[in-house]
Amino acid sequence: PTLSARLDFSAVVAHDGQHSRWMTALHRLSARLSSSRPRQVATLVATVLIGGAIVLFLTPPAEYLPEGEEPKTFASMSAPPGYNLSTMAAIADEVEAEFLPLVGAAPADYDAGKLAMPPLKYLNMGVDAERLRIIAEPVDPAHMEAMMDSITQVYRRYPGMGAFAARGSIISSNDGGTRSVTLDVAGADLAEIYTVASRLEREAERVFDNPRIQSQPASLSLAQPLIEVHPLWSRAAEVQFSTQALGFTVAALTDGAYLDEFFLGDDKIDIYAYSQRTGTRPDLAALPGLPVHTPIGATVPLSSLATLKETVDTSVVRRVNGRRTVTLNIIPPRGVALETGVSRVRAMIQQLRDAGEIPDTISITLSGASDQLQATQESLSGNYVVALLLVYLLLVAIFTHWGFPLLIMTTIPLGIASGLLGLAMMNGVGALLPLLGLPPLTQPFDMITMLGFLILMGTVVNNPILIVHQATLNFREKAMSAVDAVNDAVSSRLRPIAMTTITTVCGLAPLVLIPGEGTELYRGVGAIVLFGLLGTAIVTITFLPALTALVLSLFRKRT
Structure with a gap:
């Protein structure tokens, strides 16, 4: 107020008529829609039908959470039963030889068809007896899906191998957690x-x-070669071997027996016991003859305490x-x-x-994510009900009336419908962007996007409050007719409504319309709020005046 008192707005007032045509047109539209009972009813019915159709036909299927994707893939090749480290290492050499020439190549060569697979920024490979794993990132993020498909196709060339590739994620595990x-x-x-x-x-x-x-x-196969050790309990009892002691001894003679752990600085180190004869690589053929020291002091071969059976499982x-x-x-x-x-x-x-x-x-x-999606939807539904109740009670306290706040509350579902319509339009236009040489723009209907509806419940009522408050004030204290009270309210509040809507939309537009790193998580919330506010601004000067005029006229007849 202090600053405004020192500013000269005379120039703005003098030129105000140059900018009032569109305001006048909007006011005339509002007045026409609420001028008579048939027009009021027609406006209400048309708006409700359009809003219902939008919710019914344009509500997209839900996702759980934004993927929070990193521009890299985690691709695993799972070996069938019976493979060993040397075989997997040989396969890893072949796979590496196929992908190494792609590191640092030009993406334009792949787009031109000169390369069969997308160029890679880097290639990280790990291998053990059961699995080969690649962590890689494409030079061009647009080639992400093609790179994942190429890696899995190479994996599947090897008979019996399982192939799986997933995008990296900053939110969930790197196994497609939010979409699995x-x-x-x-x-x-x-x-x-x-x-x-x-x-x-x-x-x-x-x-x-x-x-x-x-x-x-x-591997979903019971074909892993195994050696089963079946204890001879009577012989074990003769040498005072307990079940736990015999199992520990067999483990020490084969894969190693876990003893304990200790911390070296911040590192936890496990302690295992191995047989002095076999070490960490036992000779399974010699396993029956390995000496076992018994609690009574005798040394006997393992075959005298257990039966060893070769099988597959x-x-x-x-x-x-x-x-x-x-x-x-x-x-x-x-x-x-x-x-x-x-x-x-x-x-x-x-x-x-x-x-x-x-x-x-x-x-x-x-x-996993499928179960969490249902639980989150149920939780959000409860939050929506609580939010609606709180907004309504707050409006009742403001208007000191139980009925007039319901006029304002009717704009909330219409604002939600506007948000859904805007989301559908954004995805539709975004799907056409590749025709202009631009990357596609898509926004899933995930749980964070749905939080935009909670925000809408508190924001879409702001403009309707101006109309309903001024209309009821004109109707009660100035004794205006219902139509005149509403028209005067729209005329006096139209400019503030336009200013608040335009400033909010301009503030949200960069988040919604300009894709880039960091926008994926909150773009959906911004889209719902932006398009919801735009739709509510239209509803506030069309549907709400007609509804308010109709209700006030009915209220006067009763009184």
């Missing part, structure tokens, strides 16, 4: 569990177009809640939302059960 439909297949019989999990994996490949599927354990048994379990992570293609993916997976499971391919002894539960 996780299935826990549990039962008592491992062979039955593996059969069902393999069938689900094949069916998911059919239901989705090129999904990324990872199983835990990586699985080397890994996962348990979830105490039950044997195989976990499948199914990541739908980019064009399939998580909610849609969950629906398809549920239908797939039911179809296989109806066909008798999933026995009653096998239970399948959805967990």
